[in-house]
Amino acid sequence: MIPVTKPYLPNREKLNRYLDGIYERNWLTNNGPLAQELTSRLEKYLGVENLLLVSNGTLALQITYRALGINKPANGKPAEAITTPFTFIATASSLKWDGVRPVFADIDPETWCLAPKNIEARVTSQTRAIVPVHVFGNACDVEAIGAIAQKHNLKVIYDASHAFGVNYKGESLLKHGDAATLSFHATKLFHTVEGGAVIFKHKEDLERAKKMINFGITAPESIEELGINAKMNELQAAMGLCVLDEIEQISDVRKSVTDAYNHFLEGKLQKQQIQVGASYNHAYYPVALENEGKVIELMSSLRDSGVFARRYFYPSLDSVAALEATSTVCPESRKLAERIVCLPIYSGLKAEEIEMISKKVSEVAE
Numbered sequence: 546m547i548p549v550t551k552p553y554l555p556n557r558e559k560l561n562r563y564l565d566g567i568y569e570r571n572w573l574t575n576n577g578p579l580a581q582e583l584t585s586r587l588e589k590y591l592g593v594e595n596l597l598l599v600s601n602g603t604l605a606l607q608i609t610y611r612a613l614g615i616n617k618p619a620n621g622k623p624a625e626a627i628t629t630p631f632t633f634i635a636t637a638s639s640l641k642w643d644g645v646r647p648v649f650a651d652i653d654p655e656t657w658c659l660a661p662k663n664i665e666a667r668v669t670s671q672t673r674a675i676v677p678v679h680v681f682g683n684a685c686d687v688e689a690i691g692a693i694a695q696k697h698n699l700k701v702i703y704d705a706s707h708a709f710g711v712n713y714k715g716e717s718l719l720k721h722g723d724a725a726t727l728s729f730h731a732t733k734l735f736h737t738v739e740g741g742a743v744i745f746k747h748k749e750d751l752e753r754a755k756k757m758i759n760f761g762i763t764a765p766e767s768i769e770e771l772g773i774n775a776k777m778n779e780l781q782a783a784m785g786l787c788v789l790d791e792i793e794q795i796s797d798v799r800k801s802v803t804d805a806y807n808h809f810l811e812g813k814l815q816k817q818q819i820q821v822g823a824s825y826n827h828a829y830y831p832v833a834l835e836n837e838g839k840v841i842e843l844m845s846s847l848r849d850s851g852v853f854a855r856r857y858f859y860p861s862l863d864s865v866a867a868l869e870a871t872s873t874v875c876p877e878s879r880k881l882a883e884r885i886v887c888l889p890i891y892s893g894l895k896a897e898e899i900e901m902i903s904k905k906v907s908e909v910a911e
C-alpha cells in the first residue's frame with residue numbers, strides 16, 4: 546500500500562536518550578526543558594523570534610485569534626475574518642469555533658492562494674482580520690495583503706501550516722503578518738507527532754498567548770487571562786528535537802521525489818505557480834487535472850495498484866454549510882478543488898513506485 550504520506554520516524558536511539566532524560570527528570574509537561582530547547586532551536590533554524598510551541602496547529606490558530614483580539618465582536622456584531630476557501634477545514638472551522646464568521650474571498654487560479662484583488666470587496670465594518678494560507682507551502686502575495694490590512698486597519702494571521710522552512714526574499718516567510726501559525730502534525734515535513742507553533746510579530750502578543758496556553762495561570766495563585774490548555778508536552782518536544790536533527794535529509798528526499806515526478810510529468814498537468822522570490826519546501830506534490838472526471842478515473846486507477854492519493858483540498862470550503870459563512874461562492878476555488886490531486890510524497894517512496902504512479906497519471910492526463 547502506498548499512502549499519500551507517511552510520518553517520518555527519526556533515529557530511535559536518539560529518541561530513547563531523550564526519553565531516558567524525561568524519566569530521570571520526571572518532568573512531562575508545562576514548559577519543560579525539552580520544550581524550551583525546541584523553542585530556541587526552532588527560532589534559530591527558522592530565523593524567527595517570538596515562537597510559541599502549542600499542542601497542535603488548530604490550537605495555534607485559535608490561540609492567535611484570541612491573543613490578537615480578533616474574536617471580539619465588532620460594532621456590536623460577531624467579528625468577521627476574510628479567508629481562503631482552498632485550504633484544510635481547520636483554517637475556517639477554527640474561526641467559526643471561536644465566534645468569528647469566516648468570509649471567503651476567491652483564490653488566484655495560478656498560485657492557488659487567496660487573491661489580494663478579491664479581498665477588499667469583502668471588507669465590512671465587522672472585519673477584524675485577514676487569514677490567508679500559504680497553501681502547499683506557496684508564499685502568498687504578502688506585500689499586497691499587508692497593504693490592504695494596513696489600509697483597513699486589519700490584523701493578518703497567516704496559516705503557515707504547510708510553510709515550514711520557507712523563505713521569502715532571503716528571510717523567513719513566517720515573519721510576515723501579525724502572526725504565522727504552523728502545524729507539526731505527524732504527516733507534516735517537520736513534526737512532533739501532534740503539535741504546532743505560533744510566530745508573533747510583537748513580543749506582547751507572545752506574552753499574552755503564553756498565559757492563554759496554560760489556562761491563564763501565571764503563578765500558583767494567580768489567574769490573569771481567560772485561557773485553555775494548549776501546551777506542548779515533553780514527549781512531543783523530544784520527537785521534534787529528533788526530527789529537527791534530520792530535517793535537511795528529510796527535505797532533500799522530498800526534493801528528489803519532486804524532481805523525479807517532474808521528470809515524468811513535465812508539461813502534462815497544471816502545477817501550482819510558485820511565488821517569485823520564495824523558496825519551496827517540497828512538502829506536497831499537488832497536480833490539477835483537466836476536470837473532475839479525470840480525477841475520479843485517476844484515483845480509481847491508482848487504487849487498483851494500492852496507491853492512495855488524496856483530493857487535497859476538496860471540497861472547496863465555500864460549499865461547507867457547517868461553517869455558516871456568508872453566501873459568497875468562489876468559482877476559482879471550486880474549479881480547482883474539483884481538479885486537484887496530491888500524489889504520494891514521503892521518505893522511503895521508491896524510484897520505481899514514483900515511475901509507476903507517474904505512468905498512471907500520464908495515461909489519465911493524456
Ligand SMILES: Cc1ncc(COP(=O)(O)O)c(C=O)c1O
Nearest residue numbers: 601602603633635636706728730
Ligand atoms: C492549512 C492547515 N491549517 C491547519 C491545520 C491544522 O493543524 P493540526 O492538524 O496540527 O491541528 C492543518 C493540518 O493539518 C492544515 O493543513
